[in-house]
Amino acid sequence: xxxxxxxxxxxxLIGDPARANMLTALMSGKALTASELASEAGVTVQTASxxxxxxxxxxxxxxxxxxxxxxxxxxxxxVGGVLESLMGLAAKKGHxxxxxxxxxxxxxxxxxxxxxxxxxxxxQMFDSxxxxxxxxxxxxxxxxxKRGRAFVEDLGIxxxxxxxxxxxxxxxxxxxxxxxxxxxGALGTALLDRFxxxxxxxxxxxxxxxxxxxxxxxxxxxxxxx
Amino acid sequence: xxxxxxxxxxxxLIGDPARANMLTALMSGKALTASELASEAGVTVQTASxxxxxxxxxxxxxxxxxxxxxxxxxxxxxVGGVLESLMGLAAKKGHxxxxxxxxxxxxxxxxxxxxxxxxxxxxQMFDSxxxxxxxxxxxxxxxxxKRGRAFVEDLGIxxxxxxxxxxxxxxxxxxxxxxxxxxxGALGTALLDRFxxxxxxxxxxxxxxxxxxxxxxxxxxxxxxx
DNA sequence: ACAATGCTTCGGTTAGCATCGAAGTATGAA
DNA sequence: TTCATACTTCGATGCTAACCGAAGCATTGT
Numbered sequence: 290x291x292x293x294x295x296x297x298x299x300x301x302l303i304g305d306p307a308r309a310n311m312l313t314a315l316m317s318g319k320a321l322t323a324s325e326l327a328s329e330a331g332v333t334v335q336t337a338s339x340x341x342x343x344x345x346x347x348x349x350x351x352x353x354x355x356x357x358x359x360x361x362x363x364x365x366x367x368v369g370g371v372l373e374s375l376m377g378l379a380a381k382k383g384h385x386x387x388x389x390x391x392x393x394x395x396x397x398x399x400x401x402x403x404x405x406x407x408x409x410x411x412x413q414m415f416d417s418x419x420x421x422x423x424x425x426x427x428x429x430x431x432x433x434x435k436r437g438r439a440f441v442e443d444l445g446i447x448x449x450x451x452x453x454x455x456x457x458x459x460x461x462x463x464x465x466x467x468x469x470x471x472x473x474g475a476l477g478t479a480l481l482d483r484f485x486x487x488x489x490x491x492x493x494x495x496x497x498x499x500x501x502x503x504x505x506x507x508x509x510x511x512x513x514x515x
Numbered sequence: 516x517x518x519x520x521x522x523x524x525x526x527x528l529i530g531d532p533a534r535a536n537m538l539t540a541l542m543s544g545k546a547l548t549a550s551e552l553a554s555e556a557g558v559t560v561q562t563a564s565x566x567x568x569x570x571x572x573x574x575x576x577x578x579x580x581x582x583x584x585x586x587x588x589x590x591x592x593x594v595g596g597v598l599e600s601l602m603g604l605a606a607k608k609g610h611x612x613x614x615x616x617x618x619x620x621x622x623x624x625x626x627x628x629x630x631x632x633x634x635x636x637x638x639q640m641f642d643s644x645x646x647x648x649x650x651x652x653x654x655x656x657x658x659x660x661k662r663g664r665a666f667v668e669d670l671g672i673x674x675x676x677x678x679x680x681x682x683x684x685x686x687x688x689x690x691x692x693x694x695x696x697x698x699x700g701a702l703g704t705a706l707l708d709r710f711x712x713x714x715x716x717x718x719x720x721x722x723x724x725x726x727x728x729x730x731x732x733x734x735x736x737x738x739x740x741x
Numbered sequence: 742a743c744a745a746t747g748c749t750t751c752g753g754t755t756a757g758c759a760t761c762g763a764a765g766t767a768t769g770a771a
Numbered sequence: 772t773t774c775a776t777a778c779t780t781c782g783a784t785g786c787t788a789a790c791c792g793a794a795g796c797a798t799t800g801t
Contacts, residue, residue, distance in 0.1 A: 294539050295605035296598065300529030305759075309523035323778060336760055338779055348608040357768040357777050367607060371600050372522065378597050379521035382574035531789075549748060562790055564749055583747050583798040 302347045303375065307332050308340050312349065312363070312372055317497045318404045320353065320360035366473055369403030370462050377464065399499040401492065402462060405477030406484070406499065410509070412464055414480070415471045417513040424459060424472075431459035433476065441476065444512070446483055451475040484509070528573045529601065533558050534566050538575065538589070542598055546579065546586035581699075625725040627718065631703030632710070632725065636735070640706070641687070641697045643739040650685060650698070657685035659702065667702065670738075672709055677701040710735070 303309055307330040314321060314329040321329070327337030341361060344350045349368050353360045363369050399410040406414065418424040423437030433441070438448055452458055452475075460474035472480070481499075484490045489505030492498070501509060529535055533556040540547060540555040547555070553563030567587060570576045577590045589595050625636040632640065644650040649663030659667070664674055678684055678701075686700035698706070707725075710716045715731030718724070727735060 294532070294535050296539065296601045297530055297532045297535035299601055299605050300526045300531075300535060302530070303526030304523055304528070304530035305526075306520070306523045307759080309520045309526060313520050313522065324776095332759085333761060334778065335762080335780085339759080342779085359778070367604055371597075371604050374597050374600055375522045375525055378593055379525050381593060382525075533789080550746095558789085559791060560748065561750085561792080565789080568749085585748070 298347065299349075299371075302344060302349060303372075305340070306330075307336065308344060311337075311340065311344070311361075313376075315350065315361065315363050316369060316372055316401075316403055318362075318401050320362040322358045322360055326361060363403055366403060366456070366460065370460075370473065373402050373407070373462060373464070395493075395498045395500075396496075399490070399501060400497040401481070401499055402464075402471070402473065402497075404481070405462070405471070405473050406481045407462070407464055407471050408499075410499070410501070411471035414509075414513045415461070418472065420514075426461070431461055431472075431474075433459055441480075444480070444483055445487075446476075446479050451479055524573065525575075525597075528570060528575060529598075531566070532556075533562065534570060537563070537566065537570070537587075538598055539602075541576065541587065541589050542595060546588040548584045548586055552587060621719075621724045621726075625716070625727060626723040627707070627725055630707065631697070631699050632707045633697050634725075636725070636727070637697035640735075640739045644698065647740075652687070657687055657698075657700075659685055667706075670706075670709055671713075672702075672705050677705055 303312065310330040311326045314326060323337055323341055324334055326341065327334045330337060330340070332340075341350070341352075345352060345361075349364055350361045351364045353362070363372075397408055399406065399408045401407065402411070405411070415424075418437065419426070421436075421440075422434055423440050425432055425434055433448075442448060457474045458476050459472065460477070461470040462473035462477075464471050471477075484505070485492075487505070487508070488502060489508055490499050490501045493500050529538065536556040537552045540552060549563055549567055550560055552567065553560045556563060556566070558566075567576065567578075571578060571587075574590055575594050576587045579586045579588070589598075623634055625632065625634045627633065631637070641650075644663065645652070647662075647666075648660055649666050651658055651660055659674075668674060683700045684702050685698065686703070687696040687698065697703075710731070711718075713731070713734070714728060715734055716725050716727045719726050
């Protein structure tokens, strides 16, 4: 029996190509069925089932039974954050798969990171919130100021609804393309959802790309400085 | 040929128990030799060598040749950050295991590194020489200034005798306990020898420990600032 | 010169695990 | 009930990579 440190188990889980494909697919934030994940990973459903049970017992994903389907999603924000930071490191080390398709620039500009906005747009929003003192970072903990709270409520977000949750309101997440931080946590999710509702942006189906509409881009730039 | 996403390669690198042990050992910030890492990982040096070359070509660690040793350290802060986040996730999932204990305190304070002084004393001496501009480091090359030369000669060391040797006069050596540098090279050797001659310190037989006498400690602190 | 130390490379063995076919369970539809 | 879909479990196979012994290379010390 081989005993390694804690991170070895996590690394081995992420280290298998099939499982890594599944996890990156789940980074879109959508819950996917076992069959869908199998085709994403390019393996049969039996193999996928084996992988999924390992990921589940490893605490990386969380199943939700619904009818005769099982929907899988990432276990929590921390898992998404770790995967994001791993992608960032991989990109920096030049091991990035060089499929320079048209998708790549779009991914860099705006994409979902599990359930919040990432990419240049996400970094821009984060910086804007910090320079205007809506967000302050003290002792590595992010806090929303009173003025920030007012700003967010002006956008039409119900803060009290979020703060009841045990999930942290504000959290910084290291970006994959830029090496800067963007906003994660409940507020990050709420903001992205609000952008959808306002018609500023929409998801490109089947990918992690977030497409901003013409009016949405104008409004976003006006709101988060240029 | 199996092609997975970028993070799979990183995951696989971290996923092997031996490599994970090496990486966690390097998380201390210290640079370690291949042999030390082998014993940390519980494998033979041949196996360790194979692992280390993989970690190096994966961009996770960075080698630094020094004499007949190769010191390895984490490539950059980003690698440490990713490992840290992985440990955090593993701890959260409850797979945490406590790790290696401390080493001999006497060794940390003052010891020989081949033939020069290492440990906290060595680092202190090195820092003192640099802040007083007796040593300057340009382009990763250490040079003794004129004032430094005078200072060393005042201690009773014959510089001209050393400079004839093909061995470099000044060389920085990465410390084992602190992760700072100390002075190696012909001058480092000469200084330690001079300490012996002056009766400031003596070797503890059979070990690498250097014991300072009471008077020697006072003189050392006076000479190299405290 | 010679020996000793630190590390790497080569070759062959072995263990683990991903993989898929086939059979089994569960849910939903006709 | 009977069939179809979604998924899991079992068993067998095959490939990868970790592992160590032995030999080779490089540096240092005597």
